Amino acid sequence: MNNTPDSFSEACYELLRTVPKGKVTTYQELAHGLGCRAYRAVGLAMNRNPYPPEEVPCHRVVKANGELGGYAGEESEKQRKLENEGIIFDENGKIQEFSQRLHRFSEL
DNA sequence: CGGTTGACCAAGT
DNA sequence: GACTTGGCCAACC
Numbered sequence: 001m002n003n004t005p006d007s008f009s010e011a012c013y014e015l016l017r018t019v020p021k022g023k024v025t026t027y028q029e030l031a032h033g034l035g036c037r038a039y040r041a042v043g044l045a046m047n048r049n050p051y052p053p054e055e056v057p058c059h060r061v062v063k064a065n066g067e068l069g070g071y072a073g074e075e076s077e078k079q080r081k082l083e084n085e086g087i088i089f090d091e092n093g094k095i096q097e098f099s100q101r102l103h104r105f106s107e108l
Numbered sequence: 109c110g111g112t113t114g115a116c117c118a119a120g121t
Numbered sequence: 122g123a124c125t126t127g128g129c130c131a132a133c134c
Contacts, residue, residue, distance in 0.1 A: 007131090007132095026117095027116055027117085031116090031130085036130070036131085037129055037130070038130040039116045040116055040117090040129065040130065042116085042131090043116060044115080044131065044132055045132085046115055047115055048132085049115090058115080062115095063117085064117060065116095065117080071115060075115090
């Protein structure tokens with residue numbers, strides 16, 4: 001691993017980049033993977049989103065309770081992208097089998 | 109350099 | 122079940 005995160009935000013993007021397609025992660029898990037509880041700071045970094053979605057799939061980040069969460073552009077677009085990746089939403093706008101789709105960061 | 113904000117979370121009412 | 126409050130911590134003004 002040859003990455004030296006210059007800042008918290010960059011670390012978020014790096015970690016988010018490791019999330020495979022067809023899976024989602026939450027702001028909380030991201031922050032937890034970074035070793036902090038700054039869920040809000042993660043969202044802040046996403047709102048800034050200095051990187052394009054091709055490098056950092058920010059649309060794969062959802063809320064901890066299984067809902068869509070927010071998006072810099074339009075939230076329907078975010079949901080559309082997730083559906084395109086294989087994520088299914090119910091009428092409530094929640095992810096089906098959320099815990100199953102949730103990618104968790106391992107330390108090994 | 110201090111106070112406000114925020115793509116959040118959880119518990120309480 | 123919806124709404125309110127407090128907390129968390131980095132980034133912004």
